[in-house]
Amino acid sequence: MSPPRFVPAPKIKPLADDQILKRARQFYEAMRRRRTIRDYSDRPVPRKVIEYCIRAAGTAPSGANLQPWHFVAVSDAAIKRQIRVAAEKEEKEFYEHRAPKAWLEALAPLGTDSNKPFLETAPWLIAVFAQPFRTYRPARHRGAFMRIGRAHPHAESDGFSQQNSRATLA
Numbered sequence: 065m066s067p068p069r070f071v072p073a074p075k076i077k078p079l080a081d082d083q084i085l086k087r088a089r090q091f092y093e094a095m096r097r098r099r100t101i102r103d104y105s106d107r108p109v110p111r112k113v114i115e116y117c118i119r120a121a122g123t124a125p126s127g128a129n130l131q132p133w134h135f136v137a138v139s140d141a142a143i144k145r146q147i148r149v150a151a152e153k154e155e156k157e158f159y160e161h162r163a164p165k166a167w168l169e170a171l172a173p174l175g176t177d178s179n180k181p182f183l184e185t186a187p188w189l190i191a192v193f194a195q196p197f198r199t200y201r202p203a204r205h206r207g208a209f210m211r212i213g214r215a216h217p218h219a220e221s222d223g224f225s226q227q228n229s230r231a232t233l234a
């Protein structure tokens with residue numbers, strides 16, 4: 065195994081306390097304005113923009129830097145339709161049978177239900193596939209499987225079946 069290679073952190077000019085405070089407040093204000101969106105414009109988005117969004121997501125830290133994910137960007141209308149149909153089937157099952165009463169009560173103020181028209185309206189869907197296992201091939205353990213993540217037990221409430229519960233729609 066090769067030894068770790070350390071890279072010096074970039075030099076950052078120290079700021080005065082009032083500047084640090086100002087930046088902290090601005091960051092908080094920006095985060096405070098962030099909202100969950102459930103209704104989308106159909107305005108086309110250039111593929112390059114989506115590619116940068118996925119690159120940005122790929123910079124997220126991950127355990128041992130294994131980056132255990134795949135992103136699939138979908139703009140094809142027929143495939144978005146198939147995703148909507150499959151998601152709504154699962155969501156209907158969830159809302160009508162699987163969801164505990166307490167969870168439905170918690171969701172009620174949000175006004176969500178099994179209808180997901182935005183899955184066709186949005187110009188792109190980005191599906192995120194987690195890789196909970198990966199083949200690990202050091203010389204002495206050829207072909208061993210290594211567990212690298214944990215699927216969220218309630219991931220299916222995002223519109224996918226148990227069988228596909230490691231995937232969530234973004």
Ligand SMILES: Cc1cc2nc3c(=O)[nH]c(=O)nc-3n(C[C@H](O)[C@H](O)[C@H](O)COP(=O)(O)O)c2cc1C
Nearest residue numbers: 096097098099100101102174176177216221222223
């Ligand atoms: C793990 C997680 C799962 C969520 N699942 C859903 C969901 O299935 N449907 C939905 O409409 N919003 C979902 N949300 C969004 C939350 O409802 C939202 O963050 C919360 O109501 C606060 O609203 P805000 O994000 O606009 O501040 C989820 C958020 C998180 C962090």
